[in-house]
Amino acid sequence: MTLILASTSPIRGTLLANAGVAYAAEAPGVDEAALKTGFAGDDAALTVALGEAKAMAVSTRRPDALVIGSDSLVSIEGRRFDKPAGRETAAEHLRFFSGKVMELTSAAVLVERGENVWSHAARARLKVRPLSEEFIDSYLEADWPEVSYCVGVFRLEGPGVQLFESIDGDHFTILGLPLLPLLVALRQRGVLAS
Numbered sequence: 001m002t003l004i005l006a007s008t009s010p011i012r013g014t015l016l017a018n019a020g021v022a023y024a025a026e027a028p029g030v031d032e033a034a035l036k037t038g039f040a041g042d043d044a045a046l047t048v049a050l051g052e053a054k055a056m057a058v059s060t061r062r063p064d065a066l067v068i069g070s071d072s073l074v075s076i077e078g079r080r081f082d083k084p085a086g087r088e089t090a091a092e093h094l095r096f097f098s099g100k101v102m103e104l105t106s107a108a109v110l111v112e113r114g115e116n117v118w119s120h121a122a123r124a125r126l127k128v129r130p131l132s133e134e135f136i137d138s139y140l141e142a143d144w145p146e147v148s149y150c151v152g153v154f155r156l157e158g159p160g161v162q163l164f165e166s167i168d169g170d171h172f173t174i175l176g177l178p179l180l181p182l183l184v185a186l187r188q189r190g191v192l193a194s
């Protein structure tokens with residue numbers, strides 16, 4: 001069975017490829033903002049719903065495939081953050097994050113023939129150190145626009161690691177995909193060797 005990643009996220013594709021998982025990527029073409037508006041569930045439920053919507057959109061076009069959908073979001077003190085719209089928005093996010101605990105939730109969903117057959121959400125907590133204006137400027141000078149696609153305005157595998165005092169949670173979840181539970185599900189479905 002063909003495995004499709006319904007995502008435009010560079011890091012999600014890299015994580016699967018580095019894990020040796022054969023897949024094809026296809027843009028989901030889902031209006032995430034519309035789905036987020038008025039969503040009453042918690043972060044885990046929202047990321048699962050968004051991941052499912054992305055996978056469903058592709059599964060409809062590709063009933064022959066097993067489709068992975070994924071989503072990540074950042075919350076701080078109940079306020080949710082999307083990817084920064086521009087460099088100044090990124091700086092505003094970083095100023096708000098300074099000295100606070102960031103909760104990053106990522107979900108993965110498997111859809112087959114239009115049915116959600118598996119989903120998993122995981123949360124990590126990242127303690128952001130106090131960030132000076134000078135640091136924020138130099139950080140964005142060095143890693144913008146690379147972080148423009150990243151919720152939380154960081155690439156943990158890059159200079160983003162300098163934002164944090166401590167991290168509690170799964171590395172892959174933070175990058176954007178709860179990879180280990182997904183690999184278990186793919187082995188259980190015979191997509192990967194056990």
Ligand SMILES: Nc1nc2c(ncn2[C@H]2C[C@H](O)[C@@H](COP(=O)(O)OP(=O)(O)OP(=O)(O)O)O2)c(=O)[nH]1
Pocket residue numbers: 006007008009010011012027028054070071072073083149150151152154155156157160174175176
């Ligand atoms: N390289 C990298 N990317 C990160 C990190 N943390 C979060 N991200 C990225 C992963 C996702 O691409 C993005 C979260 O936004 P979304 O879940 O909406 O995904 P995105 O719009 O990028 O792609 P998709 O909706 O799957 O087509 O943030 C990190 O530490 N490193």
